[in-house]
Amino acid sequence: MAFIVTTGASGRLGGRVAARLAAAGVRQRLVSRQPGRLAPLPAGAHAVGADYGDAGAVRQALEGASTVLFVSASESADRLDRHRTFVAAARDAGVGHLVYISFYGAAPQATFTLARDHWATEQCIRDSGLPFTFLRDNLYADFLPGMVGEDGVIRGPAGDGRVAAVAQDDIADAAAAVLLDPGAHEGxxxxxxxxxxxxxxxxAATLxxxxxxxxxxxxxxLAEAYESRxxxxxxxxQVEAWVSTYLAIAAGELEAVSDAIPALTGHPATTLEELLSRE
Structure with a gap:
């Protein structure tokens, strides 16, 4: 019987997606490095532990899955290697469709350094031959308050650039829509x-x-940015990744607004004011 694997299920995004799929009555296998953090489990789900860098554990965790939500690994110096191991294991496990949580503007020359790793992961997935869908998230709007220092100041070399930050709940709604009908979104x-x-x-004014x-x-x-960190x-x-986030904003690489959230979810994307008012 077909089921969906939700990775990163103990995280903020994976957990949101798992809850939505459970509400839709979907059977799930929830994958986490710390499966004990998943209790209580959503209805119709069971948990398994696997680290992305452990090919055997990943292959076993994904075996028999019709569709897999591949939430990118936590930031680390070896994240791309771990992603490559995961993709190879997904291919060997015969996964039917891979939905990868990538980053907006993923490209080999992206200003944001980690967006380059996301692009490399996308290329690895393409080369694997697995059916796929890529969800390229802009910066999480939920994390914007965390950019404020103890003194009430957001510091970074972003100039007057703009960012089309997206709410994690909207991403989860979009991901669930794709996972429930992957064939309609293949490629x-x-x-x-x-x-x-x-x-x-x-x-800052909105906050x-x-x-x-x-x-x-x-x-x-730029000198101040490195010194303050x-x-x-x-x-x-990691410091380069932090600073390059602001540089990508300054370069205009995170400013374009898309209609993908309303198109996939059937509801408008959440504004920053709406998000903050809910908390």
Whole structure:
């Protein structure tokens, strides 16, 4: 009997998708590195543990699946290698359709460094011969409040560039729609965005208006951006990823608004004001 595998099921996005599929009465196998975090399980689901870098465990977890939601691995220096291992295991397991959570503007020369890894993962999936659908998410609108420092300032070299950030609930709705009818979306790539592109000054003003906390945006120079992040003692690749997020905004690579959310879900994309008002 056909079933759907939902990976990253203990995470914010995978968990949302799993809940929607459960509500639709779908049988699921939920995959997580920490399956114990999945209790209580949605109806019609059971959990298995597998790390993307463990080919045998992944192959066993995906065996017999009609469709798989492939949520990208957590950020790490070896994430692309782990993705390649996952794709090869999915091919060997005979997966019927792979739905990959990619990133908006994924390309080999993307300013945002991790978007390059997403592009490489997409190419790996194409080369595997697996039927696929790519969901290219813009920045998560849910994470914008987390960009505010303790002093109430968003800092980064984004200039007056704009970002069409998208709500995770909207992504989950879109992903569920594709997973429930994968054949209708075979070979498609969807850019998932919010309904408007905002500057970080506008993001700060919206956060101030909704939360009541005074928030401002400081447009850092590149040197300032690297210096202000030195305190985190993070590896170089990660700091570059953080800074390049803002540089991608400045370059206009995250500003275009698509109609994919309403087209896939049947409802308008969520504005930042609406999202913040729900919390």
């Amino acid at each position: 498609a790539t969807y850019d998932l965005t919010g309904p408007q592109a905002l500057t970080l000054d506008e993001v 101030s208006g909704i939360t009541g906390r005074e928030v401002a945006y400081h447009d850092e120079t 030195r305190c985190y003692d993070a590896p170089g690749w």
